[in-house]
Amino acid sequence: MKTTKVRFTVAYDGTGYCGWQKQKQEGQISVASLIEKALERVFNEKITLFASGRTDAGVHAFNQVCHFSTHRKLDPAKKWDICWALNSHLPSSIVVKKAWIAPEEFHATISATHKTYRYFILNRPRPSAHLARHMDWVRKPLDIDILQVSTQYLVGNYDFKSFQSVGTPITDTVREVFQADWKWRKPDVLQFTITGDGFLKQMVRNIVGTALMIERRQENPVRMKEILDSMDRRQAGPPAPAAGLYLLRVYYPQDLDKQCIEL
Structure with missing residues (x-):
């Protein structure tokens, strides 16, 4: 039977959850x-959910991207508010x-x-x-210049093994970082933004902690x-505490984005 693929974005406060991924242990509640x-x-049917990637326990998301397939026929013209229903x-x-x-070729994980x-x-x-x-807390005033210069050494295509936490079977630890910038969001709130083609286990938190x-x-920032x-x-x-970390955005090829029809 033909199925329909549905893509959606979800925001969540990761506090109290064991992370995104479902766990085998009883009593562990995951976002997924x-x-x-x-x-x-x-949808009154068995659903298998896919996401752009996992987030650890306590980590939040502004725009996690997911998809699933359903046997239910969906008509965009009827404007069924699937978000409200969920x-x-x-x-x-x-x-x-x-x-x-x-489109059928879209995959939340693989297409990112x-x-x-x-x-x-x-x-x-x-x-x-x-x-x-929702934020890390640092008592003493931070020198944003040291922070900014230090993370600029990470922009580029490198082996990030130094920033990979244990617990993953991944052997290829080479990633490309396009942006790693610090700025004052408010006089007492500092934000770090990092964009890359992929991230290792706890890589962002380890970079911030370092x-x-x-x-x-x-x-010297060259350290x-x-x-x-x-x-x-x-x-x-x-690693810096999980509470301060948010998945901000996931990017996909424009041709796939253009083929998506809003419900």
Whole structure:
């Protein structure tokens, strides 16, 4: 029977979840498992969900991209609000934002060309009770110049083995980073934005943690290049807390984007 492929974007607060991916252990609640259950309730059939990639426990997303296939016939002209239907079966920490009928060749994971992540740091003498789950907190004033210069050494095509955490069977650790910039979002909020063709396990958090380590020690920013060249995880800093990390955007070929019809 012919199926329809549906693409959608979802935002979520990763606090309290074991991450995106479904886990075998009982009691572990993942973002993907809740969305899959909501899809099965709405479409009344078994659904297999695919996403652009995994996020770790406590990591958030502004625009995670997913797809699934359904036997249900969907007519864009009828403007069925699939997002509203799904959100009625999801907790408030998970929101389906937009949905499209996608071409058969679209795949949320395989078709993605690159991604952007953003990391937020609250930089002031006192923490925030309301932002603790959504930002890292650094008490002492940060030198943005050291942070910015250090991460510029990562822009390009390199082996990022030094910034790969254990727990993944991936052997190819070469990735290309197109952007790695720091800026003040507010007088006490610092943001780091990084775009690349792919990321290793906890790579972004390890980069942020290493940049903060270099800044804290007031080392020469070239230390980042030395750590990168060493291909030794022990040389890098500890991972920055998950609470500050967000999947900001996933990019796909324009020809696939143009073939998607909004529901």
